[in-house]
Amino acid sequence: MAEVLVYVDHVDGAVRKPTLELLTLARRLGEPVAVHLGPGAETAAPVLAEHGATRVLAADAPEFADYLVVPKVDALEAAAQAVQPAAVLVPSSGEGKEIAARLALRLGSGVITDAVDVEAGEQGPVATQSAFAAAFTTKSRITRGTPVITVKPNSAPVETAPAAGAVEALEVTFGDLARGTKVVSRTPRESTGRPELTEAAIVVSGGRGVGGAENFAVVEALADSLGAAVGASRAAVDAGWYPHSNQVGQTGKSVSPQLYIANGISGAIQHRAGMQTSKTIVAVNKDPEAPIFDLADYGVVGDLFQVVPQLTEEVKARKG
Amino acid sequence: MSLRIVVAVKYVPDATGDRRFAADLTTDRDAVDGLLSELDEYAVEQALQIAEAADDAEITVVTVGPEDAKDALRKALSMGAHKAVHVEDDALHGTDVIGTSLVLAKAVEHTGFDLVVTGMASTDGTMGVLPALLAERLGVPQVTLLSQVSVEDGTVTGRRDGDAASEQLQASLPALVSVTDQSGEARYPSFKGIMAAKKKPVESLDLSDLGIDASEVGLGGAWSAVDEATARPARTAGTIVKDEGEGGKQLAEFLASQKFI
Ligand SMILES: Cc1cc2nc3c(=O)[nH]c(=O)nc-3n(C[C@H](O)[C@H](O)[C@H](O)COP(=O)(O)OP(=O)(O)OC[C@H]3O[C@@H](n4cnc5c(N)ncnc54)[C@H](O)[C@@H]3O)c2cc1C
Numbered sequence: 001m002a003e004v005l006v007y008v009d010h011v012d013g014a015v016r017k018p019t020l021e022l023l024t025l026a027r028r029l030g031e032p033v034a035v036h037l038g039p040g041a042e043t044a045a046p047v048l049a050e051h052g053a054t055r056v057l058a059a060d061a062p063e064f065a066d067y068l069v070v071p072k073v074d075a076l077e078a079a080a081q082a083v084q085p086a087a088v089l090v091p092s093s094g095e096g097k098e099i100a101a102r103l104a105l106r107l108g109s110g111v112i113t114d115a116v117d118v119e120a121g122e123q124g125p126v127a128t129q130s131a132f133a134a135a136f137t138t139k140s141r142i143t144r145g146t147p148v149i150t151v152k153p154n155s156a157p158v159e160t161a162p163a164a165g166a167v168e169a170l171e172v173t174f175g176d177l178a179r180g181t182k183v184v185s186r187t188p189r190e191s192t193g194r195p196e197l198t199e200a201a202i203v204v205s206g207g208r209g210v211g212g213a214e215n216f217a218v219v220e221a222l223a224d225s226l227g228a229a230v231g232a233s234r235a236a237v238d239a240g241w242y243p244h245s246n247q248v249g250q251t252g253k254s255v256s257p258q259l260y261i262a263n264g265i266s267g268a269i270q271h272r273a274g275m276q277t278s279k280t281i282v283a284v285n286k287d288p289e290a291p292i293f294d295l296a297d298y299g300v301v302g303d304l305f306q307v308v309p310q311l312t313e314e315v316k317a318r319k320g
Numbered sequence: 321m322s323l324r325i326v327v328a329v330k331y332v333p334d335a336t337g338d339r340r341f342a343a344d345l346t347t348d349r350d351a352v353d354g355l356l357s358e359l360d361e362y363a364v365e366q367a368l369q370i371a372e373a374a375d376d377a378e379i380t381v382v383t384v385g386p387e388d389a390k391d392a393l394r395k396a397l398s399m400g401a402h403k404a405v406h407v408e409d410d411a412l413h414g415t416d417v418i419g420t421s422l423v424l425a426k427a428v429e430h431t432g433f434d435l436v437v438t439g440m441a442s443t444d445g446t447m448g449v450l451p452a453l454l455a456e457r458l459g460v461p462q463v464t465l466l467s468q469v470s471v472e473d474g475t476v477t478g479r480r481d482g483d484a485a486s487e488q489l490q491a492s493l494p495a496l497v498s499v500t501d502q503s504g505e506a507r508y509p510s511f512k513g514i515m516a517a518k519k520k521p522v523e524s525l526d527l528s529d530l531g532i533d534a535s536e537v538g539l540g541g542a543w544s545a546v547d548e549a550t551a552r553p554a555r556t557a558g559t560i561v562k563d564e565g566e567g568g569k570q571l572a573e574f575l576a577s578q579k580f581i
């Protein structure tokens with residue numbers, strides 16, 4: 001059976017959830033072979049194996065952390081050459097997309113980004129994408145070379161499918177461009193203890209209607225009662241009320257949770273682009289004409305400072 | 321010596337319009353008015369600031385797109401760029417990102433550059449990969465997704481705010497940078513700028529000028545294909561209630577009915 005390369009997104013061997021989702025998709029196309037770059041392959045391997053990786057190709061070198069993107073492209077290219085895969089799947093992060101595109105060009109292949117589903121087809125993998133702020137759904141295919149596809153988080157369930165997943169060393173020779181862009185320093189983002197925005201099952205967001213940084217406590221309290229991640233509109237981020245890393249929308253994160261709760265957010269097209277594919281959408285807004293209500297499965301027209309704390313109390317009471 | 325800056329800008333359908341696909345599943349450019357991709361205004365702005373900080377710099381804006389894409393070039397020129405290059409050819413219709421990167425790379429090489437500046441992503445295709453592809457083709461460092469950038473003594477430095485960490489990056493010129501919408505508000509063209517833009521040179525190039533064979537681009541030359549595009553069914557109208565003092569409780573009832581609590 002053909003093999004499918006899956007690029008592993010991890011922090012020192014702690015595998016991030018989107019990679020496990022890719023393994024689910026990869027199993028539809030062939031036998032998943034994980035590519036693990038940087039430290040921690042031995043930690044990651046059992047997790048990858050449990051989710052279907054038949055092999056784990058691992059390489060570690062200081063270049064992966066010290067220089068931007070290109071060393072990882074060199075490594076994936078080496079893996080693709082060694083394995084001759086039927087497809088390469090990469091998580092759709094800013095970096096993942098850049099790696100995938102450069103890899104595709106080197107392999108003489110087309111590239112598809114931000115797939116929300118991947119299935120086997122008669123002429124190779126078929127990717128589903130959302131286009132024009134999720135107003136359209138497209139099905140696309142790579143017509144030349146080895147299909148390279150990046151996949152958004154929350155696009156497939158995580159499934160256990162135990163496989164061998166033995167670690168094998170991957171030989172990588174870095175090219176001339178590998179050391180082009182130096183990472184001079186790196187400041188890890190502080191953990192909030194809340195779920196990762198793109199991976200969360202529930203996202204609670206606040207917009208300009210929240211009215212100030214200190215008022216975000218109201219949004220956070222609801223999020224915590226539900227075990228949710230916190231999001232923000234660009235208006236709230238631009239005002240300095242919440243970090244940009246929490247922005248939802250075209251120039252922030254794109255989320256697709258089971259439940260999205262928009263508080264004091266009008267529902268501009270650029271915001272919708274990042275949340276429209278959520279399964280259930282709830283809105284609290286004092287303006288009955290706000291476009292966000294066109295998307296909402298349930299909406300409350302009212303002052304968020306009345307509605308949201310009452311909801312939080314009720315959630316806590318019901319959860320006991 | 322003069323710092324040669326090339327800014328890649330895309331002409332896109334207005335995101336607030338009713339964007340859709342044409343019969344051949346390419347972007348329907350007649351359905352909605354086009355404009356300079358808003359995210360590329362940030363690229364023009366950063367190029368202008370880098371040029372202002374340099375002793376001597378020249379900014380060329382380049383676009384690959386149909387006849388009307390000149391509007392995007394004019395806007396960038398009215399903001400303060402010095403000259404423009406427009407690559408236009410009927411054979412380009414339906415080109416994928418791999419093909420677009422080929423054309424842009426040739427156009428940028430034709431122009432000559434020390435620094436290429438791009439936006440973070442277009443507002444229509446939204447792939448966010450063209451900058452990386454362009455750097456790969458040009459064989460220069462990619463210093464991308466920057467929320468802050470500066471150029472001094474032949475070195476580019478910038479901050480990249482990634483998912484897991486914020487990174488300080490550094491590379492030597494020639495290089496390619498892409499900037500995000502966190503890099504700083506773009507200026508509005510002044511009346512003087514708009515008048516001056518009318519006299520600035522716009523060079524028109526076609527594929528043969530760049531030595532590209534038509535078979536390498538267009539729908540036929542694409543390495544990916546769209547087989548199907550369907551409008552997402554409108555979300556079925558939900559229940560909207562007015563808060564009369566019990567709104568939070570009603571909402572909790574809905575969440576419980578959907579098994580979220
Ligand atoms: C290129 C580009 C990219 C962009 N990218 C993004 C992006 O990634 N993400 C994003 O969000 N935006 C993005 N935007 C901005 C977008 O166009 C909107 O400006 C933004 O989403 C508005 O945020 P908002 O809904 O919080 O604010 P507003 O549109 O001002 O809406 C505030 C809402 O709060 C309601 N409200 C006020 N007070 C209360 C109260 N007490 N209780 C209840 N409701 C209240 C109001 O009725 C109103 O509907 C982008 C724009 C451009 C041009």
Ligand SMILES: Cc1cc2nc3c(=O)[nH]c(=O)nc-3n(C[C@H](O)[C@H](O)[C@H](O)COP(=O)(O)OP(=O)(O)OC[C@H]3O[C@@H](n4cnc5c(N)ncnc54)[C@H](O)[C@@H]3O)c2cc1C
Nearest residue numbers: 112131328384416417438439441442445446447448449450
């Ligand atoms: C909805 C949709 C989905 C698509 N999906 C795919 C796909 O999966 N695979 C594929 O190969 N193609 C795809 N395309 C085609 C692709 O968008 C175009 O080929 C496009 O020219 C480049 O991609 P982008 O607009 O996404 O650029 P991005 O990578 O998002 O653009 C980043 C930056 O590159 C510069 N730039 C981009 N295009 C131009 C240009 N024409 N002229 C000058 N500068 C430019 C700008 O500075 C821009 O800010 C898609 C197009 C659409 C409309």
